[in-house]
Amino acid sequence: MFSIGLTGGIGSGKSMVADWLAEWGAAVIDTDRIAHDLTAPGGAAIEAVRAAFGAQAITPEGALDRNWMRERVFADPDARRQLESVLHPLIDQAVRAQAERAQGPYVVFVVPLLVESGRWRDRVDRICVVDCDPETQIRRVQARSGLTRDTIGRIMSAQASRADRLAAADDVIVNDESTDPGALRRRAFQQHQRWCARAAQSTDGHITHG
Numbered sequence: 001m002f003s004i005g006l007t008g009g010i011g012s013g014k015s016m017v018a019d020w021l022a023e024w025g026a027a028v029i030d031t032d033r034i035a036h037d038l039t040a041p042g043g044a045a046i047e048a049v050r051a052a053f054g055a056q057a058i059t060p061e062g063a064l065d066r067n068w069m070r071e072r073v074f075a076d077p078d079a080r081r082q083l084e085s086v087l088h089p090l091i092d093q094a095v096r097a098q099a100e101r102a103q104g105p106y107v108v109f110v111v112p113l114l115v116e117s118g119r120w121r122d123r124v125d126r127i128c129v130v131d132c133d134p135e136t137q138i139r140r141v142q143a144r145s146g147l148t149r150d151t152i153g154r155i156m157s158a159q160a161s162r163a164d165r166l167a168a169a170d171d172v173i174v175n176d177e178s179t180d181p182g183a184l185r186r187r188a189f190q191q192h193q194r195w196c197a198r199a200a201q202s203t204d205g206h207i208t209h210g
């Protein structure tokens, strides 16, 4: 199945774009959503997180304590790598299971750390970056979550730079300071139409890359 890897920094607008692509019929597999399900009460990663980080990492309801973990992992790269080594294999397993069931003109994998991981280039036909300037990312995340500028800055430091992401992109959807939601939706729809056309061509055996 023709496949897109959709990425972008924190607050860039990936989820907005992915929700529209799903509305227009694409199969969407969202690694952030999978990570949340794995770490919800009773989630498949809870016991492994408890074993790695201790009881303080788990809330009384049995979920990952996201505030505690966010403060810990974005202040300490070793702790972040430890959390990733627990979660990423489980995320990968869930992604593969969902991909087997995916239906639609094409499949979109929403992966915040796509460029950082290096493992996606060979797994998708196109890499699409939702591109946003860092100041606007910070403003949007603050408005959405109330996280401090410092915390958002630390999360962004753990991610690829804007330039590295753009260098890896086959397609770019601009969602910068001057982009309103209507403009973003129109750009996403144009991309959707191009991908539908490419998906149809690749099914006919013509192209998959380029």
Ligand SMILES: CC(C)(COP(=O)(O)OP(=O)(O)OC[C@H]1O[C@@H](n2cnc3c(N)ncnc32)[C@H](O)[C@@H]1O)[C@@H](O)C(=O)NCCC(=O)NCCS
Pocket: 009, 010, 011, 031, 032, 035, 039, 064, 065, 066, 067, 069, 070, 073, 080, 083, 084, 087, 091, 111, 112, 113, 155, 158, 159
């Ligand atoms: C640290 C955690 C508990 C903080 O939870 P929180 O609810 O604040 O954030 P959420 O999970 O909704 O992620 C929001 C955004 O943070 C960024 N982010 C998350 N994890 C990471 C990471 N390991 N490195 C860099 N950025 C990250 C991404 O842009 C992501 O879209 C959580 O992000 C987590 O479990 N991270 C590890 C899993 C992971 O790597 N997820 C991202 C890719 S699948």
Ligand SMILES: Nc1ncnc2c1ncn2[C@@H]1O[C@H](COP(=O)(O)OP(=O)(O)OP(=O)(O)O)[C@@H](O)[C@H]1O
Pocket: 008, 009, 010, 011, 012, 013, 014, 015, 016, 017, 032, 112, 140, 141, 144, 175, 179, 180, 181, 184
């Ligand atoms: N062009 C825009 N105009 C106004 N608000 C926007 C725009 N794009 C995104 N937003 C808002 O910014 C926030 C971040 O967008 P979204 O959640 O889609 O980003 P994301 O890349 O999925 O973020 P994360 O990596 O944190 O999951 C949301 O509250 C969203 O409604």
